[in-house]
Amino acid sequence: MEVPAMRPTADALFGRENEMAFLHDRIDVLSRQGGAVLVHGEPGIGKTALLEEAARHTALRRSRVLTTVGVESETLLPFSGLHQLVFPFRALIDDLPDTERDALRAALGITDAPVPDLYLVALASLNLLARAAAGAPLLLVVDDVHWLDGASAEVISFLSRRLESEPILLLAALRDGYPTRLTRTDVADLAVGPLSAEASALLLDRRAPGLARVARQQLLKEAAGNPLALTELATDTSGRETISPDAPWTPMSRRLQDAFTARLRTLPDATRHILLTAACDDSPSLTEILRVASLDLAAPATAADLAPAVSARLTEVSDDAVRFRHPLMRSAIRQAAPAARRRQVHAALARCLPAGSDRRTWHEAAATVQADARLADRLEAAADRAHRRGGAADSVFALEQAARLSSEPGRRVERLLKAADQAVDTGQQHLLTRLLDAATPWATTPQQRARIQWIKGGLEDGMRDASEGTALLTRLVRTVMAEGDHDLAVRILWSAALRCFWSEPGDAARRDIVALADALPFPDDDPRILAILAYAQPVTSGRRVLTQLRRAAGRTAGDAQADRLVGSAAVLVGDFELAAELSEVSVPGLRAHGRLGLLARALGAQAWSGAQLARLDSTIPVAEEASRLARETGQTFLHGINVATEARTAALQGRYDSAMELAARAERIGLPVAARPVLATAQIARGVAAMGAGRYDEAHAHLLRMHDPADPAHQPALRCYALIELVDAAVHSGDTRRARSVIEEMEAAARRTPSPALHSGLRYARAVLADDTEAEELFAGALDGCGRPFDRARVQLAYGQWLRRQRRVTDARTHLRAARDAFDALGTVPWSERARRELLASGETSRRREPDARDRLTPQELQIARMAAEGLTNREIGQRLYLSHRTVSTHLHRVFPKLGITSRAELTSVFPPTG
Known part of the structure; x- marks a missing residue:
């Protein structure tokens, strides 16, 4: 078969016409639309070559190209990758708003100030790049994104979701099999697969035209369409008749590393030493690399000594920067060197760096095998500085190395536990597991062992932890209290209370948490104590919490975190007006400081309360933002409950299919770990949607699940606040027996708490379930005690229905009209339609509700x-x-x-x- 002629622009781009066309199309519309593309594939598949081609194409269109490269190094600095992208525009930093300017200057090391929050740095970076792109479109190229420092990776991920309306295109290259924040976002995906057989053959013939036929066939088979394998293995096997069929199979990356190593052996000793220095250095500076390499050479190293490596296509040198042509070359060079030789190079690097600098400390650590208490102390100090700059991952790394160099077992385990506590903020389960596994053999005290279990449950509020749960945490609280560390004690106790929200530890565990909260030396209106009480015993402690909430709210004015806690507590005890108010009040402060993880929680509480109150106009966007931020910040189950809240608002609007789809999505998130509030909220959404569609039996079944203690949708607090929905579905389905049983339980609960939402639901239930001799008085009482528009309108609808059945049509119309108008104003379409149908049955027609723009x-x-x-x-x-x-x-x-x-x-x- 005749193979059509191919005219690639570079060797590595044989057979990449489709990929190049995809990237060119995105670049050609860059002045009108930006975005992000994740280019991924196996090592050597041609990702970097595609990025280079994209950069070339962009430059031809008079747009600006900025690049950053992740480096597999043991000495990463927070925001070092971001620094490469934004530092060229540092003159524009002063034009940013004050908070953003200060955050970005701190992150880039321009000022020695703590970074307020990583997401504030991300917002500042976005606005800085947007300003820079106002003159000409920008292409941001991030190669080896999986090796970026943790802080830069978070910022890049943040940017990738917010560039659609900017003349900025982000291209990020990821090696398959490596985790990165970008894989969790909705960026465009460009998978780079093997070359076709025809393209592989053309590329091989270009690189090794004289290769013997048998060797050529074997190499094509083994390379399996990998461009780097074709070029490097062709060089490695040039002149050989065959490749031994008996050679053991090794992974492609290993074969390529072997090929690079073989070429390394042909280079002069000085060149190899310079390459090893460059591979161990976390800076690409040619000047620094040559100065360090000179320490161990007979004569000073020069750029000419590096020329053989350039000729061998191992490196490129430009603008005083050394760049490896492929990341495997860096790792191959390091792995080929004996460990003692690598340590010698790190020691030389340390000697050439400024005394007291973090880079010097980290290179000294890499050069050290034996315990060194002073170096360990310096590493811990470096970790603290990294943490202040917002580099949680880099702080964790430094603490881990400090633990390795600690001579005292006690200091070693404390540093590992400190690292693990910080690792929770990175959201990386594998990192947390590694640190805790390292700490476990050295944890000799009960307190240390308990802290390991507490930290292990830090991700996802303990939902993925199979440890002893609240019992272990309360034991740890007692130990910490005995040692006088009350702030740590209240943090741990809050973790235990959160588990009471997400799961069901039992009444004894809940009482134990409350007893410990009472024993802590904090005021009764301390927001942390109120939140612990509300989450642990929302009914039994309801009166105490509700009594103190308003007082606490007055005392914490201006403290966004305290307001958030008080608002969150108000949700659990059923004061949804206060919950919505305080959650909303906390939002500006959390936004200003870039605390997106806590912001997602505050917005989630505001949205859940707003849905309960049917304030759809404000709740719908809040619920959507809460869901998006929870996903962005890696809070899986919080994301689940926010998705369920979105389902509930969709049901209230009458978008039944959307509500059911969102509820199913939320259930898929919550069901594997029985995340009760996720499942409970999903059942409310399903019940409301089914009821709006007239499927009352189905709605009744969905809503009853919340009240079955054996069902994972049973959540002790949230089930108290869906009584109107349950009774409404029960009455319309003709089966009120089980609903009456639930109401009896709730009557007992109401004697212990003045919860506004619980009492409102019970007043409705009493009236609707009463016989005709008592109903009117109970309906009147329900209206007198109900100030919330949605609850009041539902009472009016039910009252109007009852009056019509009593043939008191004129009285019925008064209440039905009021209900219709209230539902119309709220936008709760299913209830509007029900009120209209009831009015029509009473002999009065209603103007059709016009959809709101x-x-x-x-x-x-x-x-x-x-x-x-x-x-x-x-x-x-x-x-x-x-x-x-x-x-x-x-x-x-x-x-x-x-x-x-x-x-x-x-x-x-x-x-x-x-x-």
């Missing part, structure tokens, strides 16, 4: 439009939502035609001021 907006568009209507500028909106002002502008331009308006000034007619 706001219903056409996406959740994020709705959120941006409301903020713009309040008078916020695009820049202020961007700062709140962690978007660039250009992205905000793009959203608003989509919003105007959907709302039928033409200017920002008209937004106030659609979103009138509240309050």
Whole structure:
């Protein structure tokens, strides 16, 4: 068969026409639309060559290209990868808002200040790059993203989700099999697979035209379409007739490393030494590498000594920087050198670096085998500095090395536990496991062993931990309290209380947590204590918590974290107005400091409360943002409950299919670990959706699950706040027996707590389930005691239905009209339609509810439009939502035609001021 002629631009790009066309298409529209692409494949498959081709194509279009490369090094600095991307634009940093400017200057080491929060650095980077791209589009190239320092990787991941409206394209290359934050995002995916047989043959013939036929066939078979294998193994086997069929099979990366090593042996001794120095150095500076290499050579090393490595295609040198042509070359060179030789190079590197610098400390550590208490102390100090700069992963690494060099077992285990505690913030389970496994043999005290179990449960609030759970944590609290460390004790006790929310440890465990909270020397209105009580015993401690909540809220004004805790406690005890209020109050402070993990929790509490109150206009965008941020910050089960809340708002709007799909997605997240609040909220959403669609038997079955202690959807607090839905479904299904049993339980609970939501639900239930002789008085009492619009409207609907059955049509119409109007205002379409049907049955027709123009907006568009209507500028909106002002502008331009308006000034007619 005739093979068509191919005209590649470079050897490694044989057969890559489709991949290049994909990248060229993204680059050609860069002035109108940005985004991110994850280029991934096996080692040597041609990812770097594709990035280089993309950079070349971008430069031809007069756009700017910035690159950063992850380096497999033991001496990474926080934000070192980000530094390469944003430092060229450092002159623009002073134009950023003060908080962003200070955060970015601290991250880049321009100032010696602690980094407030990594996500604030990310927002600052986004706005800086957006400013830089205003003059000409930008291509950001990140090679070997899996080897970036942890802080830079987080920022790159953040950027990748927010570039669509910017003239910025991010291309990141990832080696298959390596974890990275980018794989969890919705970026475009470009998988780079093996070359075709025809392309492989053409490439091999170009690289080794004289290769014997048998050797050529064997090499094509073994390379299996890997371009680097074809080029490097062709060089390695050039002139040989065959490749031994008896040679043991080794992984491709090993074969390639062997090929690089074989070429290394042909180089002069001085060149090999310089290459090893470059492979061990965490800086590409040619000047530094030559200065260090000279320490162990008979004559000073020069650039000419590196020329053989350039000729052998191992390295490139430009602008005082040494760059390995492939990451495998760096690792091959290091692995080929004896361990003692590598330590010698690290020692030389340390001698050439400034005294007291963290780089010097880390190279000294890499050069040291024996315990060294002073060096371990310096490493721990370096870890503390890295942590202050926002480099959690780098701090963990330094602490791990400090533990290795610790001479005293006690110091070793404490450093490992400190590293593990910080590793929880990285979200990397494998790293946490490694540190705890290392600490376990040295943990000799009960307190240390208990701390290991506590830290192990730090990821996902202990939901993936099969340890003793709350019992172990409460024992640890007692030990820590006895040692006088009350702040650590309350942190651990809060972990135990959270497990009472996500799982069911039993009444004894809950009582134990409350007893310990009472024993801690903190005021009764301390937000931490109130949150612990609310999460551990939401009913039994309900009266205490509700009594103190308002007082605590007044005392914590301005403390975003304290407000968040009080708002979260209010959810559990059923004061949803206060919960929504305080959660919303905490949001600006959490945003300002970039605390996105806590922000996701605050927004989640605000959304759950808002859904309970049917404040759909404000709740829908909050729930969407809470869900997105929980996913971005790696809080899987929080993401699940927020998705379930989105399902509930969809059901309240009458979007039944969407509600069921979202509920199913939430259940897939929560079911494997029986995350009770996720499953409970999903059941509420399903029940509301089924009831809105008129499937009352199905709705009844869904809602009853929450009240079965054997069901994983049983959550002691949340089940108290879906009584109206349960009774409504029971009455319409004609089966009220089990609902009455649940109400009896709730009546007993209500005697112990003044929970507003619980009592509101019970007043509704008493009226709806009463016989005709008592119903009217109970309906009147329910209306008198109900100030929440949605609950009140539901009482009015039920009251109107009862009055119509009593043939009191005129009275019925009064309540049904009020219910209809309230439901229309709230946007709860299923209830609006029910009220209209009841009015029609009473002989009165209703004008059809016209869809609100706001219903056409996406959740994020709705959120941006409301903020713009309040008078916020695009820049202020961007700062709140962690978007660039250009992205905000793009959203608003989509919003105007959907709302039928033409200017920002008209937004106030659609979103009138509240309050």
